[in-house]
Structures are given as structure tokens and as C-alpha cells.
Amino acid sequence: xxxxxxxxxxxxxxxxxxxxxxxxxxxxxxxxxxxxxxxxxxxxxxxxxxxxxxxxxxxxxxxxxxxxxxxxxxxxxxxxxxxxxxxxxxxxxxxxxxxxxxxxxxxxxxxxxxxxxxxxxxxxxxxxxxxxxxxxxxxxxxxxxxxxxxxxxxxxxxxxxxxxxxxxxxxxxxxxxxxxxxxxxxxxxxxxxxxxxxxxxxxxxxxxxxxxxxxxxxxxxxxxxxxxxxxxxxxxxxxxxxxxxxxxxxxxxxxxxxxxxxxxxxxxxxxxxxxxxxxxxxxxxxxxxxxxxxxxxxxxxxxxxxxxxxxxxxxxxxxxxxxxxxxxxxxxxxxxxxxxxxxxxxxxxxxxxxxxxxxxxxxxxxxxxxxxxxxxxxxxxxxxxxxxx
Numbered sequence: 001x002x003x004x005x006x007x008x009x010x011x012x013x014x015x016x017x018x019x020x021x022x023x024x025x026x027x028x029x030x031x032x033x034x035x036x037x038x039x040x041x042x043x044x045x046x047x048x049x050x051x052x053x054x055x056x057x058x059x060x061x062x063x064x065x066x067x068x069x070x071x072x073x074x075x076x077x078x079x080x081x082x083x084x085x086x087x088x089x090x091x092x093x094x095x096x097x098x099x100x101x102x103x104x105x106x107x108x109x110x111x112x113x114x115x116x117x118x119x120x121x122x123x124x125x126x127x128x129x130x131x132x133x134x135x136x137x138x139x140x141x142x143x144x145x146x147x148x149x150x151x152x153x154x155x156x157x158x159x160x161x162x163x164x165x166x167x168x169x170x171x172x173x174x175x176x177x178x179x180x181x182x183x184x185x186x187x188x189x190x191x192x193x194x195x196x197x198x199x200x201x202x203x204x205x206x207x208x209x210x211x212x213x214x215x216x217x218x219x220x221x222x223x224x225x226x227x228x229x230x231x232x233x234x235x236x237x238x239x240x241x242x243x244x245x246x247x248x249x250x251x252x253x254x255x256x257x258x259x260x261x262x263x264x265x266x267x268x269x270x271x272x273x274x275x276x277x278x279x280x281x282x283x284x285x286x287x288x289x290x291x292x293x294x295x296x297x298x299x300x301x302x303x304x305x306x307x308x309x310x311x312x313x314x315x316x317x318x319x320x321x322x323x324x325x326x327x328x329x330x331x332x333x334x335x336x337x338x339x340x341x342x343x344x345x346x347x348x349x350x351x352x353x354x355x356x357x358x359x360x361x362x363x364x365x366x367x368x369x370x371x372x373x374x375x376x377x378x379x380x381x382x383x384x385x386x387x388x389x
Contacts, residue, residue: 025057026080033092036069053087067091105137108216109202112143113188117195126186126200127156129387131214133207134178138163140188141170141199147192156183156385167191178207183218183385215388223382226294227254230376236313236363248323249359251376257353258381261297263304264359265345265373267311273345274373277305293377297349309344311370315361323358334360 030038031053038048040056041064048054048067058080065076067090074091078084109126116122130136142149153163153176162184163176178184190196204216230251239245253260265274278292287295295301316334318326325332338348342364363370 024060026060026084027055027057027086028080028084029087030054030056030065031087031089031092032067032074033089034067034069034072034074036067036074036091039066039068040064065090103206103208105203105205107201107203109186109200111200113198113200115149115188115190115192115195115198117190117193120195122189122195124188124198124200126188126202127183127218127385128186128202128204129183129214129216129218130178130181130204131207131210132178132181133210135205136163136174136176136178137203137205138174138176139172139199139201140168141172142168142190143197143199144192147190147196149196149198150189150191152187154185154187155180156185158182175205183387217388219386219388221384221386223384224258224298225380225382226289226297227378227380228291228376229253229260229378230374232374234361234372234374235369236361236372237369238363238365238367240366241369244327245363245365246327247361247372248327249361249374250320251357251359253353253355253357254378254380255353256380256382257378259297259349259351260353260376260378261293261347261349262359262377263293263345263347263373263375264313264315264343265305266313266343266370267309268371269307269309269311270305270345271373273305273307291377293347293375296347297377297379304345304347306345306347311368312342312344312365313361313363313370313372314341315339315343315346315359317354318358318360319354319356320358323360326360 032038032048033050035050036048038045038054060080062077062079065078067074076090078088108128113124115124140149140151148167148169150166152161154161162179165171186202188198188200206214232249234247234249236247237243237245265271278290281287281292282290287300289295292301292304296304316339317337318332318334322332322334335354337350337352340346359374361372
């Protein structure tokens with residue numbers, strides 16, 4: 001019976017042993033990016049240090065690797081075959097990087113300024129459009145050995161100041177946050193008596209959430225506003241009148257006047273012709289104003305009514321002191337920008353702003369007094385800024 005038992009089981013033992021020895025093992029190096037305990041297929045292999053290497057022989061097929069730290073677990077399933085790489089890394093996953101790159105500064109201003117000193121009160125002005133969330137990198141250096149400079153940055157529309165530095169010699173890459181989208185004015189001056197040379201550099205760090213096609217250039221345009229200064233009738237008596245044949249009218253131009261226009265019409269004929277002119281304008285087209293003097297000042301129409309008549313006057317423009325001399329029949333000095341004699345109507349466009357302005361008129365007729373209509377309109381031209389869209 002014993003012999004029979006051996007005959008039956010020896011082949012089985014040999015077959016089992018052959019099956020075990022036929023398994024293929026591959027030597028691999030396991031590298032962990034974390035310090036912890038290394039497990040393979042659920043069995044503890046031992047301690048492994050971060051960035052250390054541990055050699056293991058793994059049989060063909062799939063294996064489950066795990067590194068346990070005090071606060072975390074790092075898992076890896078791997079397959080061992082003829083294509084297996086010799087090094088297996090675990091716990092080395094790279095965190096996904098943000099797709100938003102940090103915006104790089106763009107140089108917008110890089111110039112040398114020759115500033116006038118305190119005697120001239122010169123202000124060097126630079127204008128930029130900036131987006132909300134932008135940052136400014138400001139550098140400004142006085143190139144002369146002595147002297148200082150001042151700089152301020154103001155928002156154009158609100159006039160609010162976002163930065164000021166006075167009496168400095170050098171500013172190096174000063175970072176300034178832009179509070180809102182808009183136009184910003186950089187004003188640079190010096191406290192030196194005779195002026196200084198200054199190096200100015202301004203860079204923009206774009207807002208990460210801003211428009212990538214944002215334009216920093218600024219468009220300049222001019223807006224013209226008008227204001228009626230005077231509309232009146234004045235009587236200019238004849239030379240035989242006891243009151244005399246001279247009359248003066250004070251004209252008060254607004255402080256911000258850039259230029260002004262006037263109309264002088266003598267007698268009823270002048271009034272009728274102007275009314276007819278206005279009626280014809282209204283019937284012809286729709287204009288920004290019904291006042292022909294405004295339209296003439298804005299260059300919408302080329303002229304105002306001019307005609308000949310027996311009713312005429314002479315006129316000059318002068319200051320108040322000379323107007324007094326004029327009324328006293330004493331020698332006087334009028335302005336020379338415009339004057340006329342023996343006119344029934346006249347008009348002109350005057351590119352100046354006299355702080356002291358008087359219209360002086362006299363009537364050459366010995367018998368006929370004249371009723372004169374005077375109309376004056378002032379115009380103010382303002383430069384405005386707009387962002388490029």
C-alpha cells in the first residue's frame with residue numbers, strides 16, 4: 001500500500017513544483033515621492049523614504065502598490081510583463097497647473113522729459129487708458145545731480161487721484177493698482193528753479209480677467225459749446241440830438257471763451273432781413289440751433305445778411321477806459337481786430353477773449369437817429385478724451 005501511495009502522489013508533486021518554477025519574475029526599482037510604509041498586493045514590505053529607491057522582484061501580472069503616510073495614501077496599479085519599465089514611481093503625481101499665465105508687463109511710456117522749472121510752472125502730461133484690475137509699474141528718475149520731481153496720476157472723468165509722490169529723486173518700479181477702467185493722466189513737474197531732465201517709464205501689467213485686446217491709446221476730440229452773451233437794441237442819436245450821437249454797450253464774455261461772433265443791424269430794414277433769413281433757414285433744413293449767429297459761429301452757414309441802406313452807423317471795439325474817453329470826445333485807442341464805418345449791417349467771428357470789452361457806436365447822420373440791434377454769442381472749445389474701443 002505504501003508503494004502504491006508513492007506511485008500516485010509523486011507525479012502530482014512534480015507537476016506542482018514545475019508550475020511554481022515556471023513563473024517569471026522581474027526586478028523593478030520602486031521610487032516613492034512620499035515617506036511612508038510600502039505595501040505590495042496588500043502586504044507590508046517595509047518603510048520607504050521620499051525620493052529613495054527600493055528594489056523588488058515582482059511576478060508577471062498585475063500588482064497593487066500602496067504608500068501610506070501619516071495623513072494620506074498613494075495608490076498605483078501596475079502590470080508586470082516584458083514591456084515593464086525598470087523604475088516604478090508612486091506618489092509623484094504633478095498637480096495640474098493653472099491654464100492662466102501670469103500677465104507680463106508691457107512698456108507703454110519710455111521717454112526723457114525736459115521740464116521747465118518753477119518759473120514756468122510747466123506740467124508734462126502723459127495720458128493712457130487702463131483697464132480695471134490692471135497694475136502700473138512706475139519708474140521716474142531725476143537725471144540731474146540736484147533737484148527733485150513731483151508726479152501725480154489722476155483719473156480723467158472723476159479727477160480722483162490714485163497716486164502722488166512729491167520731492168523725489170527716483171522711483172523704481174512702484175506698483176500702483178488701477179481701481180477702474182478709464183483714462184488716466186500722468187502729470188510730472190519739478191521744484192527746481194530752472195528745470196530738470198527726467199526719465200519716465202510706465203509699464204502696464206494687464207488684469208488677468210481683462211480684455212486681451214484692450215487698447216491703451218486715447219483719442220482726442222474737440223467739443224464746442226456756445227452761450228448767448230448779449231441780445232439788445234440800442235438807440236444811437238443823430239449829431240443834432242442834445243444827448244449826443246455816441247453810445248457804448250458793455251460786452252461781458254465768459255472766462256472760458258475761445259472765440260465769439262457778433263451781429264450789428266441798423267434800423268427796421270435790418271430786423272426784417274434777419275427775420276426773413278431765419279425763416280428761410282428753418283424751411284431749408286433742420287439745424288442744431290435756430291439762431292443764425294450760432295450756426296455761423298459753428299461754420300454751419302457761411303455768412304449772415306449784408307445789405308446797403310441809408311440808415312448807417314460807425315462802430316469800434318475798445319476797453320472801458322478808452323470807451324470813457326470816446327464818450328468825452330477825447331482821443332481814444334480802440335482794438336484793431338475789427339471795425340467798420342457807414343454800415344447797415346455787419347458781423348464777424350473774433351478769435352480772442354477780451355476781459356474788458358465795450359462796443360462803441362456813433363451816428364454820422366445830422367437828423368436821423370438809429371435803432372441798432374446787437375447780438376453776441378460766445379463759443380468755448382474744449383478738448384475731450386475718449387478711450388479707443
